[in-house]
Amino acid sequence: MSSIQRIRELLAPAYTVDRELGRGGMATVYLAQDARHHRVVALKVLHPDLVASVGSDRFLREITVVARLNHPHILPLFDSGEIQGFLYYVMPHVDGESLRDRLEREQHLPVAEAIRHAMALAAALGYAHRQGIIHRDIKPENIMLYEGEALVMDFGIAKSTLRTSSGSTSGGLLIGTPAYVSPEQAAFSSDADGRSDQYSLAVVLYEMLAGERPFAAHSASEAFAKRFKAAPPPIRQFREDAPESVETALTRAMDPDPDERYPDMASFAQALQWPSAGLDFEAAVPNSAVSSAKSVAVLPFLNMSTDPDNEYFTDGIAEEIINALTRIQSLRVASRTSAFVFKGKTVDIRDIGRRLRVSTVLEGSVRRAGNKLRVTAQLVNVADGYHLWSERYDREMEDVFAIQDDISEAIAKALRVILTEGEKAAIEMPRTVSVQAYDFYLRGRQFFHQHRRKSLEYAVEMYEKAIEIDPDYALAYAEIAIASSLLYTWFDSRELNLLQADITSRKALDLAPQLAEAHLARGLALWLSERGEEAETEYETATKLDNKLFEAFYFYGRMRRAQGHHTEAIALLSRAAQLRPEDFQAPAFLGGEYAALGMRVEAAAARRRAVKLIEQRLNLNPDDARAYNLGATTLAKIGNEPRALEFATRSLAIDPEDPMMLYNVACLYSLIGKPQDALAHLEKAISHGFGDRLAMANDPDLDLVRRTPWFQAIASAMYEKRAV
Numbered sequence: 001m002s003s004i005q006r007i008r009e010l011l012a013p014a015y016t017v018d019r020e021l022g023r024g025g026m027a028t029v030y031l032a033q034d035a036r037h038h039r040v041v042a043l044k045v046l047h048p049d050l051v052a053s054v055g056s057d058r059f060l061r062e063i064t065v066v067a068r069l070n071h072p073h074i075l076p077l078f079d080s081g082e083i084q085g086f087l088y089y090v091m092p093h094v095d096g097e098s099l100r101d102r103l104e105r106e107q108h109l110p111v112a113e114a115i116r117h118a119m120a121l122a123a124a125l126g127y128a129h130r131q132g133i134i135h136r137d138i139k140p141e142n143i144m145l146y147e148g149e150a151l152v153m154d155f156g157i158a159k160s161t162l163r164t165s166s167g168s169t170s171g172g173l174l175i176g177t178p179a180y181v182s183p184e185q186a187a188f189s190s191d192a193d194g195r196s197d198q199y200s201l202a203v204v205l206y207e208m209l210a211g212e213r214p215f216a217a218h219s220a221s222e223a224f225a226k227r228f229k230a231a232p233p234p235i236r237q238f239r240e241d242a243p244e245s246v247e248t249a250l251t252r253a254m255d256p257d258p259d260e261r262y263p264d265m266a267s268f269a270q271a272l273q274w275p276s277a278g279l280d281f282e283a284a285v286p287n288s289a290v291s292s293a294k295s296v297a298v299l300p301f302l303n304m305s306t307d308p309d310n311e312y313f314t315d316g317i318a319e320e321i322i323n324a325l326t327r328i329q330s331l332r333v334a335s336r337t338s339a340f341v342f343k344g345k346t347v348d349i350r351d352i353g354r355r356l357r358v359s360t361v362l363e364g365s366v367r368r369a370g371n372k373l374r375v376t377a378q379l380v381n382v383a384d385g386y387h388l389w390s391e392r393y394d395r396e397m398e399d400v401f402a403i404q405d406d407i408s409e410a411i412a413k414a415l416r417v418i419l420t421e422g423e424k425a426a427i428e429m430p431r432t433v434s435v436q437a438y439d440f441y442l443r444g445r446q447f448f449h450q451h452r453r454k455s456l457e458y459a460v461e462m463y464e465k466a467i468e469i470d471p472d473y474a475l476a477y478a479e480i481a482i483a484s485s486l487l488y489t490w491f492d493s494r495e496l497n498l499l500q501a502d503i504t505s506r507k508a509l510d511l512a513p514q515l516a517e518a519h520l521a522r523g524l525a526l527w528l529s530e531r532g533e534e535a536e537t538e539y540e541t542a543t544k545l546d547n548k549l550f551e552a553f554y555f556y557g558r559m560r561r562a563q564g565h566h567t568e569a570i571a572l573l574s575r576a577a578q579l580r581p582e583d584f585q586a587p588a589f590l591g592g593e594y595a596a597l598g599m600r601v602e603a604a605a606a607r608r609r610a611v612k613l614i615e616q617r618l619n620l621n622p623d624d625a626r627a628y629n630l631g632a633t634t635l636a637k638i639g640n641e642p643r644a645l646e647f648a649t650r651s652l653a654i655d656p657e658d659p660m661m662l663y664n665v666a667c668l669y670s671l672i673g674k675p676q677d678a679l680a681h682l683e684k685a686i687s688h689g690f691g692d693r694l695a696m697a698n699d700p701d702l703d704l705v706r707r708t709p710w711f712q713a714i715a716s717a718m719y720e721k722r723a724v
């Protein structure tokens with residue numbers, strides 16, 4: 001009996017094995033049908049000579065850990081098992097090619113594409129490292145190119161297959177591929193960590209650009225010797241069009257000493273960004289690469305009801321679809337903030353796609369009459385303006401959740417997105433909340449997004465009405481806690497807001513311990529109560545439960561920044577910036593974190609990126625006071641004092657009494673050497689309710705005035721005001 005016949009018999013009826021796709025040094029790969037889930041899969045069966053040395057228990061235990069990884073640039077693991085001595089694992093079958101196949105065909109890649117792939121892979125590896133998992137075998141053969149995107153394959157498999165149950169390498173086998181492993185892996189070091197993956201990824205990027213490996217040699221031993229003793233030839237020796245900053249990043253990432261490399265993948269990815277070379281990354285990326293990406297912007301739905309006040313409901317429907325789509329790891333979704341900029345504006349779909357860097361746009365309308373609901377939606381391809389999908393739903397109000405789920409799944413299907421079981425379950429998660437309570441929740445969200453003191457107070461009122469109807473509405477409790485924390489931080493530093501944040505965040509956790517927003521809310525409340533270690537635990541949990549929740553990474557990064565943990569702050573804020581590429585806040589704060597570590601090139605690049613994003617934001621929304629305000633301090637830090645002062649003046653002209661605006665203007669005056677103006681604005685910010693004492697105490701922008709008696713008096717007044 002042939003091997004494929006044997007496999008067919010053993011795995012039936014769960015899997016119907018079609019044919020062999022290929023063989024490698026570790027496994028034979030078969031094309032198969034997953035009978036239960038009706039999908040095509042790649043089924044990998046380990047070679048028998050490895051099975052004896054690995055041990056099924058260890059393999060299954062380690063691969064179970066890997067199965068938890070959920071990232072858009074990691075090919076997911078569907079299943080694994082052991083049957084009559086055969087060890088196997090199951091992954092999606094994607095109709096793409098490996099990076100090795102591409103390099104053999106074209107020798108090297110365009111510079112922009114190579115860097116884009118490297119940044120995506122760095123994001124995937126950085127995510128895995130934060131889960132405590134190292135790949136150990138990054139090479140072109142383990143990178144799949146699928147519809148313009150790079151995916152890491154066989155994550156963590158090398159470790160489980162090349163170690164014995166005692167933890168030592170099986171038969172002295174090297175973990176990893178000789179041409180790509182780091183010096184510490186080559187030396188069989190047990191201390192190899194995520195920086196080894198960084199080294200290997202740098203080697204891969206070098207090959208993508210140069211068309212050859214950095215340590216070309218006739219044998220593995222010769223290649224090892226070179227990487228211990230010498231630096232690779234500069235990449236610009238092969239590619240003159242490669243930015244100098246990329247050459248610098250590659251040299252550092254391939255340093256023989258792991259302590260001399262970047263501290264984490266996020267820092268390496270940030271160093272690769274085109275702005276650090278003074279170039280336009282968006283212009284550098286070919287249109288075909290952008291249009292092929294799985295990405296969507298959900299525009300605010302039109303209110304077709306006779307009552308104009310129903311706009312909160314139509315906005316809420318669009319936001320809920322955004323939230324559902326965001327749970328799909330392999331889909332990039334424009335944030336609500338970006339998409340809603342186009343509300344009420346007549347803008348061509350192609351222009352929207354270009355500005356938001358998405359390949360598709362969802363637009364729709366809602367007509368609500370009593371308990372009747374009509375929702376129309378259409379998904380438009382940005383490249384040609386054609387509809388990829390459209391549908392009309394005539395339902396009762398009670399069906400609003402089902403409509404949102406149907407639209408989300410239809411978009412995923414239209415874009416040929418591979419949904420994991422967890423993503424499908426998350427989209428279809430049953431909502432037990434009443435429609436009446438949900439209606440008040442949507443009213444609250446509309447007020448929350450206005451980010452004014454009164455609007456946050458109104459948001460809390462709406463959430464409280466939702467809870468009156470449904471006392472078990474965990475998300476409403478979490479939103480009250482978040483709104484109360486923001487009120488305390490920016491507008492109203494009285495203790496009652498902090499107390500409300502504490503009570504409602506605990507209630508949200510009691511009701512829904514698996515709700516990421518509940519842990520985010522709790523983390524905010526604990527941090528403002530100066531309970532940093534407990535806040536850290538909550539933020540960590542929030543990021544693990546939902547690794548695409550921007551606010552969790554952003555506020556966690558802000559907390560680490562205030563604590564002086566700059567390396568961790570960089571990793572968290574970089575992740576936030578990846579989740580919302582159009583957001584200007586995370587890059588602005590990243591600049592300060594790089595500067596704190598003496599990384600001046602990276603700091604300047606991050607700040608230039610922030611200024612560019614701020615300008616883009618103001619082009620779409622010229623009344624965004626926050627953009628002007630944060631832009632003022634960022635411009636000052638890159639040496640443009642006149643424009644910084646202009647931005648500060650504009651921010652206060654829009655909102656002269658806003659405590660956060662006043663605080664940032666105080667920081668600006670401190671940065672440009674005007675202590676009296678800085679202290680006057682700081683005092684006004686505190687008197688108007690600014691309450692982020694921990695940020696003020698550690699903000700380097702205020703170093704000029706921190707030791708003055710006036711500053712100490714302001715800080716004391718802040719404590720007194722807090723207790724009122």
